[in-house]
Amino acid sequence: MKYILVTGGVISGVGKGVISSSFGAILKCCGIEVTMIKIDPYINLDAGTFSPYEHGEVFVLDDGGEVDLDLGNYERFLNITLHRENNITTGKIYQSVINRERHGDYLGKTVQVVPHVTDAIQEWVEKVALIPVSNHGRAPEVCIIELGGIVGDIESMAFIEAFRQFQFRVKRDNFCVAHVSLVPQPKTTGESKTKPTQTSVRELRGLGLSPDIIVCRSEHPIEESVKEKISNFCHVAPQQIISVPDLGSVYEVPVFMENHGMADFLCARLNLGITPLPPRRKYMSQWIELGEHIRHLKYEVNVAIVGKYTRLEDSYTSITKALHHAGNRIGYKVNIKFVEASNLEQTMLTDDPASYHTAWRDLCLCDCVVVPGGFGKRGVEGKIEAVKWCRQNEKPFLGICLGFQTAVIEFARNELKLADANSTEVNEETKHPVVIDMPEHNTGNLGGTMRLGQRTTMFKKSEKNCKIKRLYGNKEQIQERHRHRYEVNPQYINELEKHGLKFVGVDTEQLRMEILELDNHPYFVAVQFHPEYLSRPVCPSPPFMGLILAAKDRLKGYLARGCKLSPQEPQSDYYDSDEELKDLTQLTVKKLTLPDDDNSSAYSSSSQI
Incomplete structure (x- = not known):
């Protein structure tokens, strides 16, 4: 070794x-x-x-x-x-x-x-x-x-x-x-x-x-x-x-x-x-x-990340990387704007009106929105406001973990008319706990007690034409990584689905909701898992691909072609939509005896080790 x-x-x-x-x-x-x-x-x-x-x-x-x-x-x-x-x-x-x-x-x-x-x-x-x-x-x-x-x-x-x-x-x-x-x-x-x-x-x-x-x-x-x-x-x-x-x-x-x-x-x-x-x-x-x-991307797409930890961009490293992977794949430079969730809340209008109006301006100017995960009460109401704005204004939206949970809370409040709907993480005394903690993960300790690691998510057999399933290649089940200790309350699932919130992906026991989607919306998808962890430079995460495509009104055509990009649309020659994506770590050299005839200045340097 x-x-x-x-x-x-x-x-x-x-x-x-x-x-x-x-x-x-x-x-x-x-x-x-x-x-x-x-x-x-x-x-x-x-x-x-x-x-x-x-x-x-x-x-x-x-x-x-x-x-x-x-x-x-x-x-x-x-x-x-x-x-x-x-x-x-x-x-x-x-x-x-x-x-x-x-x-x-x-x-x-x-x-x-x-x-x-x-x-x-x-x-x-x-x-x-x-x-x-x-x-x-x-x-x-x-x-x-x-x-x-x-x-x-x-x-x-x-x-x-x-x-x-x-x-x-x-x-x-x-x-x-x-x-x-x-x-x-x-x-x-x-x-x-x-x-x-x-x-x-x-x-x-x-x-x-x-x-x-x-x-x-x-x-x-x-x-x-x-x-x-x-x-x-x-x-x-x-x-x-x-x-x-x-x-x-x-x-x-x-x-x-x-x-x-x-x-x-x-x-x-x-x-x-x-x-x-x-x-x-x-x-x-x-x-x-x-x-x-990457150096020669001609087009741009503006993405807002509505988060709780926006003062340090490293807090969302995997999400920003996943967005760039998806943008690169379809030929768009991704410009990311971090929006502090707390600044979207109504109380900020009197406490700090400048921050309130700036946050809403940044949100309104974006092409699509990501609401990522987080912990604790702070900023949750701001995330709910961002979800509501995306749903009502048909702005492409992707919710992840807490973003998934806030999408459920927002829908329950505004479509089911449950004004007090909330998560027990935010309000333990709420009359309508549409999001609750998972008992087996509530041990009193904090470290390593969440639902962690790779888990199987199964698409419901009744959901054959949902966008997110097609983005995943019409697979019956997928493997993604999780990190959470809260879930959708099973008592409210039927009522939520009757009003149009479709839970298209569930766990293997079909007890926990993993993916939700709205039909009459360009792209309204939220997932309980963290798809950003498995995104790769030449194999972008499907939920992020769908978000960027929807932001530029290209999702319908992409899905109609079986998740292939049109040759007429902006993309890189590096990616071949008709073949398997290349692997950057493909073995190409070991034990080869090709002559070293590379004299091109583009690939050499006067300073050699």
């Missing part, structure tokens, strides 16, 4: 997740089976109880693991299915060590950070690295490990020490370190400042890890003289220093890095045995074409 450790310096949030994913994408294009591990040094067992403002969105895996949002990047880039064990936290490590101590595994020894905690980290990594993550079930050959936070954080010291030991445990030819560091470029001078990178690399080396690659993140590309300066002070050859500036799309990063000879370097450094490589335009062609397509 080969290992690549990705560390960070200067500041967090510098893009280690995308860089790590890009390493994986490049290796997968070379025919190497890759797995990913994210290490978060916090003591929480998982990300499930975090506020979105604290850590961004919580990403949910097939097995119900509530993990860091970077695992979403890994799955999207590599088209793999990760497991809860692929996200390591300090809490998980200490819990396993303490459990072993209580069980008597340490035979009365004093349990210490070194060697017991550091050994537990190494054993966890070695165990998880062997778990298959691809559909064909082959064992991974390379494990990429992203260490969260920055070098020097007291929380990550045990992990740094563990990997200092680990490099000798697995031998040098099987272990590579990539350090991602910010190179600030103050606007006052425009000069690239290397001192922060020098300091972070010096600290990393002082802790026993020497980087093989330094990835310099900056707003603009850095000059060769800057690379040479970093090389002199960081003991890394200039050819092993990559400048990754801000790009138009994260999906351009793999090609950008490979243009600097990343595959050649990793093959040599880790002795992967896949050289000589063919021309880059061959094995990276799908990433190149995807990036070119």
